[in-house]
Amino acid sequence: MTVLVVGEHNGQVLNPAVASLVKAASEIGGDIHVLLMGNDCAAVSNEAAKLTGVSKVLTATADSFAHHIAENSAAQVLSIASNYSHILFSADSSGKAAAPRVAAKLDVAQISEIVKVIAADTFKRPIYAGAAIASVKSLDSIKVLTVRTTNFDAVTSEGDAPIEAVEAVAPTTKVTYISSQKIESNRPDLQSAKRVIAGGRGLADEKEFAEMEKLADKLNAAVGTTRAVVDAGMAPNDWQIGQTGKIIAPDLYIALGISGAIQHVAGIKDAKVIVAINKDPEAPIFEVADYGLVADAMDVIHQLETKL
Numbered sequence: 001m002t003v004l005v006v007g008e009h010n011g012q013v014l015n016p017a018v019a020s021l022v023k024a025a026s027e028i029g030g031d032i033h034v035l036l037m038g039n040d041c042a043a044v045s046n047e048a049a050k051l052t053g054v055s056k057v058l059t060a061t062a063d064s065f066a067h068h069i070a071e072n073s074a075a076q077v078l079s080i081a082s083n084y085s086h087i088l089f090s091a092d093s094s095g096k097a098a099a100p101r102v103a104a105k106l107d108v109a110q111i112s113e114i115v116k117v118i119a120a121d122t123f124k125r126p127i128y129a130g131a132a133i134a135s136v137k138s139l140d141s142i143k144v145l146t147v148r149t150t151n152f153d154a155v156t157s158e159g160d161a162p163i164e165a166v167e168a169v170a171p172t173t174k175v176t177y178i179s180s181q182k183i184e185s186n187r188p189d190l191q192s193a194k195r196v197i198a199g200g201r202g203l204a205d206e207k208e209f210a211e212m213e214k215l216a217d218k219l220n221a222a223v224g225t226t227r228a229v230v231d232a233g234m235a236p237n238d239w240q241i242g243q244t245g246k247i248i249a250p251d252l253y254i255a256l257g258i259s260g261a262i263q264h265v266a267g268i269k270d271a272k273v274i275v276a277i278n279k280d281p282e283a284p285i286f287e288v289a290d291y292g293l294v295a296d297a298m299d300v301i302h303q304l305e306t307k308l
């Protein structure tokens with residue numbers, strides 16, 4: 001049994017989620033290979049080779065892999081897929097774009113967003129926006145999985161796996177890269193931050209969100225929000241947490257003026273400590289909160305700011 005981990009990177013650093021994917025792979029068992037695709041994999045392949053438990057790093061180097069086009073990544077994975085019992089992708093936008101293409105071509109059922117490995121053929125995954133957890137057993141000969149990496153600890157970096165170049169598959173897709181817009185921010189990344197502060201519709205306007213951001217900077221926290229706020233145009237789309245936003249698992253999550261709709265809670269349930277501030281004592285967020293404060297969100301922001 002050999003497990004293939006599809007490792008994301010930006011050419012300079014390996015995505016931290018790869019270390020968690022390797023952890024999930026180690027719970028499945030067998031050898032673990034990490035596949036890296038890019039136009040320069042030199043630095044990141046050394047990083048991947050150090051991940052504990054990895055037995056081989058494969059690099060496919062070509063310009064067509066420079067911009068993470070899912071069609072190209074899927075074709076590369078398919079070229080070596082028959083060597084593997086399991087193929088693991090991160091359940092992020094890149095993994096969610098490539099994995100179904102691989103599963104469809106292999107004519108197997110993709111198992112999405114696993115949160116636990118029970119056995120090599122059985123996995124746990126959330127359903128109904130996280131309201132229930134299903135145990136799924138797969139009889140497919142190759143199991144294509146996307147993994148919620150926040151549910152698996154990162155492995156350490158004590159390995160020394162060999163690095164092997166594989167032939168890069170020539171692109172056949174008509175999809176071409178045009179441009180990308182990078183959001184520059186000095187704040188921690190929302191999905192990997194240890195602390196997250198999020199504001200909901202209980203914050204009245206952009207001025208109040210700016211106050212929340214000031215507090216976030218004092219706490220070195222990432223900022224997030226609800227879909228209702230994004231839909232109202234008060235915060236950017238990449239701040240959205242929840243079922244149709246980002247799934248996060250910080251050590252500390254502070255919800256300011258957020259009601260706690262099931263679709264939002266689906267994205268925060270794995271936070272270690274949830275603190276909710278809401279002026280309505282009946283707000284559903286208090287059902288999932290470790291600490292709850294019935295108070296006005298802005299009062300709390302100002303009080304915390306003076307205390308920190």
Ligand SMILES: Cc1cc2nc3c(=O)[nH]c(=O)nc-3n(C[C@H](O)[C@H](O)[C@H](O)COP(=O)(O)OP(=O)(O)OC[C@H]3O[C@@H](n4cnc5c(N)ncnc54)[C@H](O)[C@@H]3O)c2cc1C
Pocket residue numbers: 199200201202203225226227228229240241242243244245246256257258259260261262263264267277278279280283295296297298
């Ligand atoms: C298919 C689908 C997918 C969805 N996906 C997502 C998703 O990914 N993420 C997401 O967040 N939502 C999602 N939603 C929307 C979700 O159902 C809720 O509408 C949304 O989360 C509510 O956002 P909110 O808590 O900011 O607003 P509200 O529900 O309006 O809650 C505002 C809260 O603020 C409190 N409040 C008001 N004033 C103050 C004050 N001064 N101080 C303190 N508290 C105050 C109120 O008591 C209330 O509890 C989805 C919905 C659907 C149908």
